[in-house]
Amino acid sequence: xxxxxxxxxxxxxxxxxxxxxxxxxxxxxxxxxxxxxxxxxxxxxxxxxxxxxxxxxxxxxxxxxxxxxxxxxxxxxxxxxxxxxxxxxxxxxxxxxxxxxxxxxxxxxxxxxxxxxxxxxxxxxxxxxxxxxxxxxxxxxxxxxxxxxxxxxxxxxxxxxxxxxxxxxxxxxxxxxxxxxxxxxxxxxxxxxxxxxxxxxxxxxxxxxxxxxxxxxxxxxxxxxxxxxxxxxxxxxxxxxxxxxxxxxxxxxxxxxxxxxxxxxxxxxxxxxxxxxxxxxxxxxxxxxxxxxxxxxxxxxxxxxxxxxxxxxxxxxx
Amino acid sequence: xxxxxxxxxxxxxxxxxxxxxxxxxxxxxxxxxxxxxxxxxxxxxxxxxxxxxxxxxxxxxxxxxxxxxxxxxxxxxxxxxxxxxxxxxxxxxxxxxxxxxxxxxxxxxxxxxxxxxxxxxxxxxxxxxxxxxxxxxxxxxxxxxxxxxxxxxxxxxxxxxxxxxxxxxxxxxxxxxxxxxxxxxxxxxxxxxxxxxxxxxxxxxxxxxxxxxxxxxxxxxxxxxxxxxxxxxxxxxxxxxxxxxxxxxxxxxxxxxxxxxxxxxxxxxxxxxxxxxxxxxxxxxxxxxxxxxxxxxxx
Numbered sequence: 001x002x003x004x005x006x007x008x009x010x011x012x013x014x015x016x017x018x019x020x021x022x023x024x025x026x027x028x029x030x031x032x033x034x035x036x037x038x039x040x041x042x043x044x045x046x047x048x049x050x051x052x053x054x055x056x057x058x059x060x061x062x063x064x065x066x067x068x069x070x071x072x073x074x075x076x077x078x079x080x081x082x083x084x085x086x087x088x089x090x091x092x093x094x095x096x097x098x099x100x101x102x103x104x105x106x107x108x109x110x111x112x113x114x115x116x117x118x119x120x121x122x123x124x125x126x127x128x129x130x131x132x133x134x135x136x137x138x139x140x141x142x143x144x145x146x147x148x149x150x151x152x153x154x155x156x157x158x159x160x161x162x163x164x165x166x167x168x169x170x171x172x173x174x175x176x177x178x179x180x181x182x183x184x185x186x187x188x189x190x191x192x193x194x195x196x197x198x199x200x201x202x203x204x205x206x207x208x209x210x211x212x213x214x215x216x217x218x219x220x221x222x223x224x225x226x227x228x229x230x231x232x233x234x235x236x237x238x239x240x241x242x243x244x245x246x247x248x249x250x251x252x253x254x255x256x257x258x259x260x261x262x263x264x265x266x267x268x269x270x271x272x273x274x275x276x277x278x279x280x281x282x283x284x285x286x287x288x289x290x291x292x293x294x295x296x297x298x299x300x301x302x303x304x305x306x307x308x309x310x311x312x313x314x315x316x317x318x
Numbered sequence: 319x320x321x322x323x324x325x326x327x328x329x330x331x332x333x334x335x336x337x338x339x340x341x342x343x344x345x346x347x348x349x350x351x352x353x354x355x356x357x358x359x360x361x362x363x364x365x366x367x368x369x370x371x372x373x374x375x376x377x378x379x380x381x382x383x384x385x386x387x388x389x390x391x392x393x394x395x396x397x398x399x400x401x402x403x404x405x406x407x408x409x410x411x412x413x414x415x416x417x418x419x420x421x422x423x424x425x426x427x428x429x430x431x432x433x434x435x436x437x438x439x440x441x442x443x444x445x446x447x448x449x450x451x452x453x454x455x456x457x458x459x460x461x462x463x464x465x466x467x468x469x470x471x472x473x474x475x476x477x478x479x480x481x482x483x484x485x486x487x488x489x490x491x492x493x494x495x496x497x498x499x500x501x502x503x504x505x506x507x508x509x510x511x512x513x514x515x516x517x518x519x520x521x522x523x524x525x526x527x528x529x530x531x532x533x534x535x536x537x538x539x540x541x542x543x544x545x546x547x548x549x550x551x552x553x554x555x556x557x558x559x560x561x562x563x564x565x566x567x568x569x570x571x572x573x574x575x576x577x578x579x580x581x582x583x584x585x586x587x588x589x590x591x592x593x594x595x596x597x598x599x600x601x602x603x604x605x606x607x608x609x610x611x612x613x614x615x616x617x
Contacts, residue, residue, distance in 0.1 A: 049405060051404060051405065071407045071409070072407075074405065074406055074407040075407050077405075079405040079406075081398075081401060081402060081405055083398060083401070084398045084399075084401050084402040084405075085397045085398040085399055085401075085402065086399070086402060087329065087333055087399060089332070089333040089336040089337060090329055090332060090333060094329060094332065097325060098325050098326060098329045099406060101321045101322045101324070101325035101326070102322045102403075102406040102407055102408040103406070103407065125336075141402070
């Protein structure tokens, strides 16, 4: 078992940062904690790292208690912190050597620089690196001890899209090497692209947990179907199958349905019965973003929901 | 653990040599102080300057440990470098010791430059052995470095650190005989002076450099310095903070301050009279009176 948490809670004064987290992570791969700012992501990951003490509940990481066996545990963890700093006047190699000296077991700076694709910056001082390169060093520091579990707290926040992609590539490669990575993020697309498992947290509680695929399949909400046929379609039989017509859009007939699988089968039957040929079929299922927004909720929930959908629908129709 | 300590101290030295301000405080400022004091208070007279130099060396020890070490620690804690260390298995003792090692390196250079300048430029005579002088300087460092580290742990940020250091620095400078001769202080101020570690550094420095005393003669003040240094070093572990927002343990701080004060109360009682509380020989006396007169003209 990599991480096991039972009824984990953390209070700061009257603020309840975590409210009874139950979590088990036993697999290798990338696990993402996704949630808005202030949801308790950092608190959770820093309790696993032994940097914060839970107010109540039990937690074990790699079979150790982060509070009591912290120095043994830290030998085996690779940690990247969200708010921290690295000595600016040291070069990449010097920084990696400094941190390597704290561990019983460590990798050569050259090996780390290769993994974070920064070999050509080996002799450059940290202060002269770009934001993306600095972040790669921060991730490199999490790898110096060849850790069994890598914990990354918002590894891509504040980076431009190119630098973010670079960090994604590094993290993906860690998975390919068989490591377990736990990361936090508030970027939905990052979680969807990178993670094998997503844990969505809201106000210190886990509200969803599963693979990106599962989370989307479990989503409640209607799917949209656009079709084009070579004739006049009578939509009445479709309506009986739970497929509601919404008019036409750019020459396509527009339907919504709660059960897209059944809708496609019904559509096949109807087209055959009415002797029509299908020219085009497009379908849009709820995305992870829809799932996320419906779980997290917002003051103007419905409005945001609809606004977010409209442009994509128009794009499709054009 | 020693690998971590060596590497961290080495990294700090690299960082220092790459920062111009750090080099200024280690190389230029101590020379500036020595030459300034020697000209203003010593009037260029080797005998008078020889009586002033032990005090200047003491001031250098205090400022290197209080301002150098403590500010470095506070800065690193405030900007989050310590927080990053905390995510590794490195122990606070290693972090604190690395700061102390860098501090003694800087201090050795500063003191060496000052002594060389005093001997080569102002022709002063050092009456005791250089080995004794080195031992006394080390005992002074050993007493002060942990105090600087404690200030570094107690001060919350770069705004409070200078306030705390100055609060300790100025009484130490004026009541210890470092900035003005100890025998000129009224008895009650001398009594307060005996509660300060700096006083025992000046006493030993003067002993070696002016009276030519050996280490056996200076056994008592040196023992006080070593004892307080050892206690303060152990107290460091209790007061160390990884992060600025960690609350300071006032109970432990109170205990540390009382324990250190107790050591100096015992020292004051055990060493009833310091050698430097007596006026020096006539030839210097008249000159040091002049020096005092000069000191009073100081703005």
